[in-house]
Amino acid sequence: MTTFSEVTAERQIKSAPLSHVSVEVGHLYLEDYQLGADRLREQFALVTPWLETVRRDWRARVPGGRARVSTCFLIDDCFGRFSTPAEVVPMIRKAADDNGLTIDYLARESACVSADGVPLAKLVADRLVPDPPPDTRGWRRSTSETGWLANGVRSPMPRSGQAMRGPLRWEPPSQNAKRGHSIFVDVELWKDGPDGRVWSCPFLASVWQLLRLGLLRNEGELPVQPVSAGDAFPADWDELPPVVRLNPAATPFSAYTTMSVLSTRFLQVELAVRTILSQVSVDPEVLGQVQERSADERLRLAEQLVDRVSYVFL
Secondary structure, eight states, rough: OOOOOOHHHHOOOOOOOOOEEEEEEEEOOOHHHHHHHHHHHHHHHHHHHHHHHHHHHHHHSSSSGOOOOEEEEEEOOOSSSOOOOHHHHHHHHHHHTTTTOOEEEEGGGGGGBBBBBBBBBHHHTEEEEEEEEOOSSSSSOHHHHSSESSSOOOOOOOSSSTTTTOOOOOOOOOOOOOOOOOOOEEOEEEETTTEEEEOOOHHHHHHHHHHHHHHBBBBOOSOOEEEEEEOOOSSSSGGOOOOOEEOOOOOOOOOEEEEEOGGGGGGGHHHHHHHHHHOOOHHHHHHHHHHHHHHHHTTTSEEEEEEOOEEEEO
């Protein structure tokens, strides 16, 4: 006897363990590491008071005060390799310890491109649903063709082949969901070259946020699982797991919400991140899982994905 069944009926979506908030306590560039341990201690000294504020806030919000707060640190190994994990990771941990701060998880930015054989950046790119401007003229090519994504419509540019027509009249760019005045954003997501595709920093930061929110799946599976740190770290960044659990007692890496404590130099990047996240279509079953679990915990989540992401800029 042969049994037939719908594929969708057999589809299994794994549920991610979730903290209440994931706090990013550092995302530094090559030049920061070149300044040594003092620069790291300076970063963590600035972060520590904000981390305590977040913890206090969530204890007040969660029944019984049992807030699950995890911390993470992102290492930029994507746009230029430096030193080794064996040298850098202990330096980061020591600088954090000097400020009474525990880093629960450490991640590599290059893992936002591909982790454990899963093309994370492509997974997110495939879920982009660009927001079409009202009264679209139809002469802007799609995001999948250009690698650019906008929150509205840019000023029209003169085009060739318009015989017997006058020049185009200048029009201002326009934001789709403007409130009074427009703040038009046009974000480069990637560049294609002879060596393949290079993903932009804002796009990888968007992948990073989605990982922290526990909203990415690959064929129903969680694409990244934190790996507990051993006693020693490798001499090559590619040998370091995508996400490393530094604290055995840490609450889950992913969370209902995220908070990032960043330098003001990231303001433009994070504006681009929010523009991208507003046009990512997350699997509705995954969203439903998170919504159901938050309701069980009597936690009210923001309806819009970008409103679950917050920042402190220093």
